[in-house]
Amino acid sequence: EVQLVESGGGLAQPGRSLRLSCAASGFTFDDYAMHWVRQSPGKGLEWVSGISWNSGTRGYADSVKGRFTISRDNAKNSLYLQMNSLRAEDTALYYCAKDIGPGYSTGHFDYWGQGTLVTVSS
């Protein structure tokens, strides 16, 4: 059974940093691209970032480019999101999602975690 478990969310002040983690199990992690998707309270879904199976390519939404960094450790079956210079508008539930293929731009998200909540407030 595929499982994606996010962690690392919490309360952060504007301008500070947080690092999210996603622990994956139930599939061969290093065969697939992975993504972060967020959902602000009461709002819709927004793709944040994606990374290919071997970390060779990474992509970011314009809203987080230059502030967030996605990475993965295939030996640990883990995905990460380093979030710097946080803003109030980054407040959201952050989901980890698995892609159906090795690249992050051509597939779709077939499994999602339950999310970890990030709140940015002073």
Added chain:
Amino acid sequence: QSVLTQPPSASGTPGQRVTISCSGSSSNIGSNTVNWYQQLPGTAPKLLIYNNNQRPSGVPDRFSGSKSGTSASLAISGLQSEDEADYYCATWDDSLNGSWVFGGGTKVTVL
């Protein structure tokens, strides 16, 4: 506002057919396949339709998808109470460096 345009709400009585539209442009829907996600209240999104019209294993055939030009649609036939949820379309957008884009979501209410 979202790159892909969906109506904010749709409704129907049990057994009815409901259709949700998703409008985009040549850089997204016009050149890439569309996926649909269902989000039940308080839960994570779930893949409902991929590659315009394919259903993952376990998704009832009451759900169907289609695409034409720069628009796509999701149809729910034989509406059931458990279909009350938010529905999102998504696709890859080729503009600039490329990104995944979602519609704003459609809340389906079963009357």
